[in-house]
Amino acid sequence: MGRYVIRRLLQMIPVFIGSTFLIFFMVYALGDPVAALFGDKAPDPATAARIRKDLYLDRPLWQQYVHYMGQIFKGDFGTAFNGQSVTDLMASAFPVTLRLTCVAILIEIVVGISLGVVSGLRRGKTIDTTLLVATLVVISVPTFVTGYLLQYLFGVKWGWVRPTVSPDAPFDELILPGIVLALVSLAYVTRLSRTSIAENAKADYVRTAVAKGLPRRRVVGRHLLRNSLIPVVTFIGTDIGALMGGAIVTERIFNIHGVGYQLYQGILRGNSPTVVGFVTILVIVFLVANLLVDLLYAVLDPRIRYA
């Protein structure tokens, strides 16, 4: 197990470097941060040169990258062009998005797996067919359409919830945005757990469990579910990245001042330190989530643990 963790950690390093460098390259090499800083005004050449020097922009790209990463590991994400430190922005934005993502993942796991189990155990029955069609529809309607639709229905027309989220984003106001954010992934989780349950239900070891005279609840709960959840866990892990990306859309619809909102502002204004800083953190979150999933995977499946 220990060797397995170390191997996974080592594998993460090149992926981390590759992903962040790719983002770094896109932001710094394809755009011109200094031009963006001055907006429509033509920059004063001397000032521009000074800024370039301060920001290491006069060096080759790889040196900029190394310098930047060095700063990051000292906890310095640089300063946004409006003078606010990127770390401060993160401190205000990440807790909000973290809450939103937690709500979404919770909904995804609880609702998605329950529906998938129900559907998979009644394969071919009305409820299964209905759920299958419903999940396809949910997958097909883009998040921003469902977002506005639910906001309009629940927030405006029926007035059940606040249509937009207040700046400190308490949990109860995040339920509707959480549902919107989770909806597509929820449909995938439902379908995946359905397939997995239906497939495993035919497995020999389930037959053995029945032949042992175990009650149905125990056959499903202890024998079937645990084996079936392995691919679902993997999906949910890789989905954390997609959720954080999706948060950009959700946060825009519900006016939530989280990571997506800050990133969106940063990109619109060409605020490179903000963008690179936030994306780097997101990549780390994504990789750590994947690592945790791999470990959870090993806990669930001893064949991997002891391989």
Next chain:
Amino acid sequence: MPEPEPQPYDPVGPGENEAVAPTGQGGAMDLALDEAESLEKPLDPDPSAPRERARSLWSDAWHQLRRNPVFVISSLFILFLVVISLWPQLIASGDPLHCELSKSQQGSSPGHPFGYDTQGCDVYTRTVYGARASITVGICATLGAALLGSALGGLAGFFGGWGDSLLSRVADIFFGIPVVLGGLVFLSVVTSTTVWPVVGFIVLLGWPQLARIARGSVITAKQNDYVQAARALGAGNARILLRHVAPNAVAPVIVVATIALGTYIALEATLSFLGVGLRPPTVSWGIDISNAASQIRNAPHMLLWPALALSLTVLAFIMLGDAVRDALDPKLR
């Protein structure tokens, strides 16, 4: 040592090897009669086998698809979309860029069934013309990603070795970047108003998924006995790859690519919604939805039609892929 290979991002179903199961035993026997070996070696354990063997995987799948209403409806709808994206004039006489501010947000009127948007453009005409951008992006991006992905993934799976490891790590890097985020960063610096940057971006982030599928199914196909037999008979790599492995590995790639096409269209709309995808004067459902969204309280019809068109299009492709997968995977029947 088996590694917990991350599941491919397969939107509608199970893992990568699902669709490559060999053509079915079908019939009664595999349902319940599960004794392992025939008592008499020369006997075929499955009496229905001789009849089944005559049908290949593809003709069998086609036979099943033709009778599947989901497949028929979704492919007819897709055909319709392709036709109107080539010749939108067929069903819409107006000009999508011709707008009269005086008619801003008006409801439907004769000749203008869907009403007008904020700029006073005809929503019906814009919805019809919007198909072109979505279909173009969807098809081009899928073709690009599928060709690039299956070429790289297939070769990596076939030859293995360091090239395979390298490809897997490079794919990991691309998987490490959330798609919408990457799109925002990458496309915000582009100024072109054509569809090509969006297509290019989707190919860039989409190929690793298809490469994984192709790699997995090539590895599965490669281990088949008839491939070993061909090798033993002295067939060269190129011949084995093209004649024996590729035809048996291509099914899952086609299935995943079809489903991906739907999700790429949704992705284009999302990027356009965020203002970094397609840009005016290109007519796009995503842009129209974005413009309509802020006016949902005053004029919901502006949102309804492009949103409906977009959702139905994505749905059609996903359903098509789903139907094809069911047909190609006898195990799930």
Next chain:
Amino acid sequence: MLLEVRDLHVEFTTRDGVAKAVNGVNYSVDEGETLAVLGESGSGKSVTAQAVMGILDTPPGRIAGGRILFKGKDLLKMKEDERRRIRGAEMAMIFQDALSSLNPVLSVGAQLGEMFEIHRGMSRKDSRAKAVELMDRVKIPAARQRVADYPHQFSGGMRQRIMIAMALALEPSLIIADEPTTALDVTVQAQVMDLLAELQRELGMGLILITHDLGVVADVADRIAVMYAGRIVESAPVHAIYRAPAHPYTRGLLDSIPRLDQKGQELYAIKGLPPNLLAIPPGCAFNPRCPMARPVCRTEVPPLAEVAPDRASACFFWKECLGA
């Protein structure tokens, strides 16, 4: 009588029609007796066993008729909960492929102990101790150390011993072993079979041994029931059958055993294919493959009739067969 299967019919609904897997099977097993059920794939021998255990997949399977009497009570009339309490505790099954039949993500100790937890209400700790005891009993070395191991960490033979231990856990009065040694190496087959026979004698259980291996049968079985196309075609004490089969199908099976004293000769094989269960031939199901078939065999179904004390055959021409 411990178990009596009376005129059992099982059907499977498939895309291509209704497959009649079991068509009126009768057999019985007494305490301490070993009944070998012999037949090709698709003869219905496993399906019958699954119907007895109550683990048939329904749908597509369906019990279309008959009775299964266990200690005098009809299992098919019982409520599911009542049947469940019998499963595992009073009758148990050993499956062919132990690797896929054991849950890959639970330790063998947990899977063995579960029997005591559920049926006997024991604590987890006590049931784990019982699991170690069981593993000792089926002669798994270092049981105490291995109780927390997972199925994939054991060899094929050891895994099958665990399956046997699981079946024996609550000392049931009936064990059904479905091809228990088919998936094993030949050398291990004998050890596992001996162990099973030894434990059966010790505990005085009834044993139904489902197999297609005539070699295994001769050593351990008391009686043989030969199945073909969902029907018993011959039933007799083991030695009687080996001396002289009373059905041409049984004869075919015996003749197709490779023999050392016939080196160089061509191996015998029953000609033709097993019947398609969706369209079982009219008359005797075996008639298209039977070397002795006459016109009557194509029109009338031969009943399973007593041909000697304790001996039955479903062939019109059993006398000829015995004499041949």
